[in-house]
Amino acid sequence: MLDFNNLEVAFSSKSQGELRNAYVLFKTIKSPGMVKFLKGASNLALKLNFPIGWAVKPTLYKQFVGGETLEDCNKIIEHLKKFNVKATLDFSAEGEQSAEGIKATFEETIRSIDFAKGNPNLAYAVFKPSTITKDEILAKASEHPEQLTAEEKAQFEEYRERFAALCKRAYENDVRLIVDAEDYCFQDAIDAQTDEMMRLYNKKRAIIFATLQMYRHDRMPYLEKIYADAKEKGYYPGIKFVRGAYMEEERARATRLGYPDPICKDKAATDENYNAGVRFVMDHIDTFELFMGTHNEESNYLLAKLIDEKGLEHNDQRIHFAQLLGMSDNISFNLAHQGYNVTKYVPYAKVKDVIPYLIRRAEENTSVAGQTGRELNMLSQELKRRKVQR
Numbered sequence: 001m002l003d004f005n006n007l008e009v010a011f012s013s014k015s016q017g018e019l020r021n022a023y024v025l026f027k028t029i030k031s032p033g034m035v036k037f038l039k040g041a042s043n044l045a046l047k048l049n050f051p052i053g054w055a056v057k058p059t060l061y062k063q064f065v066g067g068e069t070l071e072d073c074n075k076i077i078e079h080l081k082k083f084n085v086k087a088t089l090d091f092s093a094e095g096e097q098s099a100e101g102i103k104a105t106f107e108e109t110i111r112s113i114d115f116a117k118g119n120p121n122l123a124y125a126v127f128k129p130s131t132i133t134k135d136e137i138l139a140k141a142s143e144h145p146e147q148l149t150a151e152e153k154a155q156f157e158e159y160r161e162r163f164a165a166l167c168k169r170a171y172e173n174d175v176r177l178i179v180d181a182e183d184y185c186f187q188d189a190i191d192a193q194t195d196e197m198m199r200l201y202n203k204k205r206a207i208i209f210a211t212l213q214m215y216r217h218d219r220m221p222y223l224e225k226i227y228a229d230a231k232e233k234g235y236y237p238g239i240k241f242v243r244g245a246y247m248e249e250e251r252a253r254a255t256r257l258g259y260p261d262p263i264c265k266d267k268a269a270t271d272e273n274y275n276a277g278v279r280f281v282m283d284h285i286d287t288f289e290l291f292m293g294t295h296n297e298e299s300n301y302l303l304a305k306l307i308d309e310k311g312l313e314h315n316d317q318r319i320h321f322a323q324l325l326g327m328s329d330n331i332s333f334n335l336a337h338q339g340y341n342v343t344k345y346v347p348y349a350k351v352k353d354v355i356p357y358l359i360r361r362a363e364e365n366t367s368v369a370g371q372t373g374r375e376l377n378m379l380s381q382e383l384k385r386r387k388v389q390r
């Protein structure tokens with residue numbers, strides 16, 4: 001029986017030393033003051049070009065990141081494989097705005113798609129569209145395309161070509177490719193091209209996956225529109241559900257610029273919207289493929305229940321559960337133990353490039369009501385359980 005409280009299975013992949021390190025780490029980032037300090041200190045160090053690898057690498061980086069390169073990640077891929085969990089390698093260098101840096105990110109993403117080709121331990125490839133152009137170009141093309149200058153139009157066209165090249169490469173390699181969802185100001189342009197790519201490459205099965213942030217109250221109508229379009233044009237949309245990572249910034253921006261808040265009114269409304277999306281896709285699973293990215297236990301139980309209710313195999317290839325490396329192992333490893341398809345997002349990049357990602361993870365794990373309380377509690381229980389057994 002599926003039970004996310006089965007800690008023996010949850011932490012079967014962790015040695016005693018790893019458990020203790022994780023415990024100390026989560027205890028440290030539990031304090032909002034400490035996370036604020038870490039954020040300030042790491043931003044300052046980056047500005048001053050001060051080396052911080054010695055502090056970050058054995059702690060946050062070790063917990064949440066697979067390595068600096070694709071090849072570094074082989075170790076974690078092999079390790080996850082032993083527990084029936086696949087990896088999704090995510091090149092996580094963010095915030096690069098120079099032309100050379102953006103080009104390098106694009107080329108690395110191509111390499112990650114090639115790396116996934118024919119590898120049964122890699123479930124998907126993934127990319128963040130904003131990393132293959134400048135933020136200002138994507139935002140303007142998305143929100144005010146009529147205001148683009150000739151030079152900006154050319155830059156946006158270059159972005160579109162890169163986006164299309166990634167999708168083409170994924171199709172040729174038979175690798176499923178996830179288009180991550182990002183800030184509201186970028187998303188219309190991302191959605192439009194993702195829809196286009198799904199129509200082009202998902203004729204026989206889902207290769208390109210759109211990400212829907214269900215904290216947005218307009219996502220159910222969007223999902224229904226995708227469904228109608230797929231039925232009319234004959235393709236299989238890949239849908240990745242997440243709740244959404246940028247709530248505070250989105251609310252603040254909407255207030256600042258005076259447009260309606262795009263986010264659901266409260267957490268309960270987001271949860272309801274998220275689960276409604278999952279139910280909709282599962283009710284039409286002959287048309288869709290589903291990637292469910294969440295650390296929410298209730299949503300994970302819901303999908304497992306729907307798989308059973310519909311009489312599908314636990315390892316039906318159209319359906320994957322996903323969590324981030326270093327988080328909610330109790331969900332991932334227990335699902336995998338019961339034969340469901342599970343993948344861990346495994347970020348990789350140099351320490352200095354992955355700092356924004358790590359700060360997001362630390363912040364997400366800060367509130368007492370949130371993830372840290374749960375992670376800490378489980379880690380402490382498992383350490384006690386092993387002590388008694390010895």
Ligand SMILES: Cc1cc2nc3c(=O)[nH]c(=O)nc-3n(C[C@H](O)[C@H](O)[C@H](O)COP(=O)(O)OP(=O)(O)OC[C@H]3O[C@@H](n4cnc5c(N)ncnc54)[C@H](O)[C@@H]3O)c2cc1C
Pocket residue numbers: 179180181182211213215242243244245246247263264265266267268270292293294295296322323324345
């Ligand atoms: C595999 C994977 C891939 C991901 N990819 C992306 C991605 O491409 N794009 C992206 O944006 N995020 C992504 N995320 C992060 C995700 O959006 C969430 O921020 C994170 O997973 C926490 O949500 P949850 O469902 O796990 O858990 P929960 O703890 O149940 O939910 C927390 C989330 O609920 C929402 N929420 C909280 N309070 C409120 C409130 N007052 N009102 C309305 N909503 C509220 C927020 O979205 C918050 O992040 C990914 C997560 C995973 C596991």
